Amino acid sequence: MRPNYSKELDKEIQNLSESGARPKLLLHSCCAPCSSYVLEYLREYYRITVFFYNPNITEAGEYAYRLEEEKRLIREYNRQVEEHDLSSMNSTGAAEKIAILEAPYDPESFLTAVRGYEDCPEGGDRCGICFALRLDAAARAAKEGGFDCFTTTLTISPLKDAARLNETGMRAGEKYGVRFLPSDFKKKNGYKRSIELSRQFGLYRQNYCGCSFSKRERESRNT
Ligand code: SF4
Numbered sequence: 091m092r093p094n095y096s097k098e099l100d101k102e103i104q105n106l107s108e109s110g111a112r113p114k115l116l117l118h119s120c121c122a123p124c125s126s127y128v129l130e131y132l133r134e135y136y137r138i139t140v141f142f143y144n145p146n147i148t149e150a151g152e153y154a155y156r157l158e159e160e161k162r163l164i165r166e167y168n169r170q171v172e173e174h175d176l177s178s179m180n181s182t183g184a185a186e187k188i189a190i191l192e193a194p195y196d197p198e199s200f201l202t203a204v205r206g207y208e209d210c211p212e213g214g215d216r217c218g219i220c221f222a223l224r225l226d227a228a229a230r231a232a233k234e235g236g237f238d239c240f241t242t243t244l245t246i247s248p249l250k251d252a253a254r255l256n257e258t259g260m261r262a263g264e265k266y267g268v269r270f271l272p273s274d275f276k277k278k279n280g281y282k283r284s285i286e287l288s289r290q291f292g293l294y295r296q297n298y299c300g301c302s303f304s305k306r307e308r309e310s311r312n313t
Contacts, residue, residue, distance in 0.1 A: 095245070095256050096277035106135050113238035115271065116141050116191070118228040122159035123295045124243040126287035127280050128273075129167055133185040139237070140164060143193035143227045145200040146220050147300045153195055159294050164188050166291055191235070193227065200301065212304050213249060220301070221250075221258045229262035229270070239269040246275035246284055249299070 106112070115136035119125040125140060132138060142160055147153040168187045169175070203223050207216035225242060232240035242259060245252045252274040263270035275281075288295050298308040 092253060093256070093272070095252055095272040095274040098272040099274075102271065103135050112137055112186075114236070115139070116228060116232040116235060116237040116240040118143065118224060118240065118242040118244070119160060120144055120224075120243055120300070121156045121296065122163040122291075122293045123284055123288040124246045124275075125160065126163060126291065126293065127284040128243045128246060128275050129163070129188060130283070130287065131275070131280070133167065133188060136239075137186055139189040139191050139235070141191050141193065141228050141231055141240070143224055143231070144300060145196045145198075145223070148197045148201065148302045149305075150195070150197075152296070152300075153197075155294060156296070157192065161190060163291060163293060164190055191231065193231070199223065204301075204303075208303050210303075212299060212307055213251065216301075216303065217250070218254060218258070221255055222262070225255075225259045225262040225270075226265070229259075229266040229268055232268045233266040237268065239271050241271035241273050243275065245273045246280055248276055248281055252276070 113136055115132065115138050117125070117128065117132070117138050118141045119128075129138065129140075140160065142157055144153065144156070147156060167185070171185055171187050200220065200223060203219050204216045207214075207219060210216040221244065228240050228242065240263070242255065244250050245255050256270075256272050259270040287293075298305040
């Protein structure tokens with residue numbers, strides 16, 4: 091039977107609530123809209139650093155824009171904490187400020203990794219390589235930074251295979267000796283909530299995943 095990653099995370103959070111522990115979490119984020127709900131959900135239970143490592147965003151301008159939006163969202167959440175202004179959010183008021191760790195922009199590493207897979211449809215083998223590249227870097231950064239665990243916002247996307255992402259994350263975690271938190275953030279209306287939050291903060295919501303191949307695929311579908 092397929093594991094229920096969402097329930098696994100809920101169980102984990104339940105244990106944290108009971109013990110009062112607040113582990114250090116490195117949260118790989120693909121973009122501000124996807125992280126909006128994940129940060130809202132997790133910030134009461136973990137000390138979060140967002141890890142922005144997305145060499146799959148092959149256009150530099152697009153990359154810079156997504157990164158700026160991520161920073162703007164974090165500033166907004168941190169302002170709420172500073173001003174104790176959590177009333178409009180799904181929050182009990184225990185949230186902490188969020189940090190960001192920005193990896194160098196390196197689209198060449200992605201293009202090299204997916205060479206030969208350019209024409210795969212979204213959701214195919216190219217995406218598996220892309221997940222592995224980003225989660226490997228997240229696991230390494232989590233280990234080097236002394237984090238208790240790491241995970242990714244990517245499971246919020248209805249277009250991404252949560253089982254594949256969780257298995258990839260767990261393998262990366264085992265490789266570096268750091269815990270991967272299971273997730274399926276689209277569950278419990280997580281995806282819907284991310285759309286509401288994106289609207290609330292006026293976040294840029296891109297209409298393609300990230301690489302030029304996914305952009306081409308989206309454009310050809312729209313013509
Ligand atoms: S479609 Fe998205 S997940 Fe797949 S390779 Fe491109 S950027 Fe990565």
